[in-house]
Amino acid sequence: MVVSAPPTTKTAPGLTREPGSYWITTFGCQMNKADSERMAGILESMGYSPASAELDADLVLYNTCTIRDNAEQKVYSYLGRQARRKHHNPNLTLIVAGCVAQQEGESLLRRVPELDLVMGPQHANRLETLLTQVNSGQQVVATEEHHILEDITTARRDSSICGWVNVIYGCNERCTYCVVPSVRGREQSRYPEAIHLEMEGLAAQGYKEITLLGQNIDAYGRDLPGIAENGRRKNTLTDLLHHVHDVDGIERIRFATSHPRYFTDRLIDACADLPKLCEHFHIPFQSGDNDVLRAMARGYTVDRYRRIIDRIRQRMPDASLSADVIVAFPGETDAQFRRTLDLIDAIGFDQVNTAAYSPRPNTPAANWDNQLEEDVKVARLQEINALVERCARERNARYTGRIEEILAEGINPKDRSQLMGRTRTNRLTFFSSEGPDGVRYGAGDLVKVTIDVVRSFSLSGTPLPKD
Numbered sequence: 001m002v003v004s005a006p007p008t009t010k011t012a013p014g015l016t017r018e019p020g021s022y023w024i025t026t027f028g029c030q031m032n033k034a035d036s037e038r039m040a041g042i043l044e045s046m047g048y049s050p051a052s053a054e055l056d057a058d059l060v061l062y063n064t065c066t067i068r069d070n071a072e073q074k075v076y077s078y079l080g081r082q083a084r085r086k087h088h089n090p091n092l093t094l095i096v097a098g099c100v101a102q103q104e105g106e107s108l109l110r111r112v113p114e115l116d117l118v119m120g121p122q123h124a125n126r127l128e129t130l131l132t133q134v135n136s137g138q139q140v141v142a143t144e145e146h147h148i149l150e151d152i153t154t155a156r157r158d159s160s161i162c163g164w165v166n167v168i169y170g171c172n173e174r175c176t177y178c179v180v181p182s183v184r185g186r187e188q189s190r191y192p193e194a195i196h197l198e199m200e201g202l203a204a205q206g207y208k209e210i211t212l213l214g215q216n217i218d219a220y221g222r223d224l225p226g227i228a229e230n231g232r233r234k235n236t237l238t239d240l241l242h243h244v245h246d247v248d249g250i251e252r253i254r255f256a257t258s259h260p261r262y263f264t265d266r267l268i269d270a271c272a273d274l275p276k277l278c279e280h281f282h283i284p285f286q287s288g289d290n291d292v293l294r295a296m297a298r299g300y301t302v303d304r305y306r307r308i309i310d311r312i313r314q315r316m317p318d319a320s321l322s323a324d325v326i327v328a329f330p331g332e333t334d335a336q337f338r339r340t341l342d343l344i345d346a347i348g349f350d351q352v353n354t355a356a357y358s359p360r361p362n363t364p365a366a367n368w369d370n371q372l373e374e375d376v377k378v379a380r381l382q383e384i385n386a387l388v389e390r391c392a393r394e395r396n397a398r399y400t401g402r403i404e405e406i407l408a409e410g411i412n413p414k415d416r417s418q419l420m421g422r423t424r425t426n427r428l429t430f431f432s433s434e435g436p437d438g439v440r441y442g443a444g445d446l447v448k449v450t451i452d453v454v455r456s457f458s459l460s461g462t463p464l465p466k467d
Contacts, residue, residue: 019047020058025078028065030213030256031184032098034164035124036063039097040156042127055085059093064100066179068358072100076111083114093117093134097124102183103361105143115139122146122169122185148188161409161444163207165198166190167240168214172222173259175286176297177326179360180215187216189224192235192243203249208444209407210247212240212255218262238267245274251446252276252407252424257324258283261299263308272315279316280426283308284324288343289336292329295365302343309347320350320395320425327384328377329357331370337380344387350395350425351457352388356381393456399427400454403464406431408445419443428458437465 022043026036039061040050051057060082064075075096086092095117096108102120109115116134119142123130126142133140148169157163170185171178199210214220221235237255244253253276260283271277285305287293293301312319325344327337344352356377359366404423412418412430419433419441431449434440441447441463449461 019043020049021051021056022048022059022061023051023054023057024061024063025054026063027075028063028067028099030164030211031121031166031169031215032063032065033158034155034166034213035098035121036061037155037157037164039063039124039127041154042125044156045154046128046131055081058091059095061095061097064096064098066099066103066183066360068355070358075100079112079115083112086114093131095119097121099179099183102143103179106141109139109141117141118143120146120183120185122148145185159409160205161207161407162209162211163202164213165195165202165210166214167195167212167237167255168217168220171215172219173216173261173299174297176295176364177329177357177360179363182362184215187219187223189221189235191224192240195240196244196247199244199247199250203247206249206444208250208446209252209254210244210250212244212253214255215257216259216262217255217257218259218264218267236266238264238270241267241270241274241277245276250276252278254278254280254426256282260285260305260308265311268308268311268315278424278426279319280322280424281312281319282322282324285343286324286326287329287332287336288340289332292332292336292340295331296326296329302339306343306347318398318425320427321347322351322353322426323349324353324355325384326355326357327380328372330365330368330372332357332372341384341387344384344391348391348395349388350427351392352384354381354384354388389456393454396427396454396456396459399423399451399459402451404429404449404451404459404461406447406449406461408441408443408447410443419447421447423459430458430460431463435463435465439466 024036024040026032048059054060062075062078066072082094086094093116094114096115097119098121101118105118108118117130117140119130123142123146130140130142167190169188171181172187173181202210218237220237220240224235226234263283286296286298288302290301309321325340406421406423406429408419408421410420412420417433418430420428420430422428429449448464450464451459451461453460
């Protein structure tokens with residue numbers, strides 16, 4: 001919808017907003033980061049250039065996340081200082097994009113009347129069209145359900161080595177704690193041919209690693225037509241991995257985020273059999289208790305989750321495993337929390353992203369009367385974080401003295417004599433940019449490194465002589 005600008009924010013007669021400098025701040029997940037890269041590309045195609053500092057920019061865009069309340073509140077803090085700027089510079093263009101924009105919609109204009117554009121994540125590719133309306137003197141709210149256009153925009157990517165490629169937007173799940181379906185809309189899969197073409201373009205630009213992205217990536221293709229000869233669905237994530245594996249120049253492929261309900265043995269076998277697929281899996285489990293999982297409407301049991309992990313380790317014994325978990329979900333007892341700790345300890349994750357439950361708007365769990373006290377949330381979060389760090393440290397110990405292939409992504413900002421990159425199992429690794437034979441390595445190189453130092457969440461090592 002378009003809302004006529006109130007007098008306090010309407011562009012004054014005679015003033016125009018010519019392209020100047022822009023600044024984008026991104027909150028939240030990888031999907032938001034990919035959206036921000038596309039919007040930055042649109043802005044640069046319009047003549048904008050990156051600003052040297054946020055408070056100097058002519059256009060400021062906050063790409064927001066509403067998965068946790070603290071992330072949402074941080075956005076309002078940032079908006080406050082920009083609103084004050086706008087009183088002195090009415091030509092400042094102020095935009096809120098992403099999930100908070102979708103959730104709050106027109107009410108954001110009432111709370112922050114200095115805003116020019118409020119746009120949900122489904123409208124990221126329409127930024128130029130929406131800015132045209134803004135530049136005509138309107139305040140614009142774009143949060144209606146919208147079919148996402150193909151990724152015809154050229155992203156301004158933060159990395160020249162590793163690139164995001166969206167394969168499915170939205171989510172059809174109805175987890176009782178999660179706001180994502182209401183702010184990102186229903187699932188929309190891209191066609192395999194379009195994904196393949198985008199990866200070919202990135203390979204031609206020198207990209208070496210691609211991460212395929214989806215809010216629920218295992219659901220890829222459910223909305224696409226086609227049945228294979230054996231009667232199963234034709235366009236699955238497994239089919240897509242086979243389809244894009246032949247892109248010349250791409251050395252590594254990852255994908256995220258997975259859902260245990262749809263994670264299949266066939267997918268695991270593809271990851272084991274296709275050489276470019278990295279041995280790293282991010283599969284959120286959220287709780288180690290079946291009753292809590294049922295209350296969350298997750299659609300699987302702890303036994304089902306453990307069978308997935310067992311199958312992965314059967315096919316790829318050294319694979320790294322990361323996950324997401326929520327503690328202090330409404331009604332979670334101490335015994336149920338202990339079962340979550342037991343699951344983490346038993347599986348031995350390489351990394352677990354932890355969060356205390358945060359009630360979110362328009363979700364069933366937010367209205368339940370069995371919410372837990374904040375002191376319980378804090379205590380449980382502290383306990384689980386200590387366990388997660390111990391498990392990560394123990395898992396990382398296996399790298400000591402090993403030779404790992406590292407894809408160099410860039411210079412270590414804390415030590416410019418070093419490069420940093422990741423193992424195939426997604427361990428951040430630092431190493432000298434100069435090999436023992438005097439060969440200098442740079443971003444994009446695949447380097448054999450002997451691991452000398454192991455920390456909970458990173459490694460350091462020495463490069464071997466070049467083959």
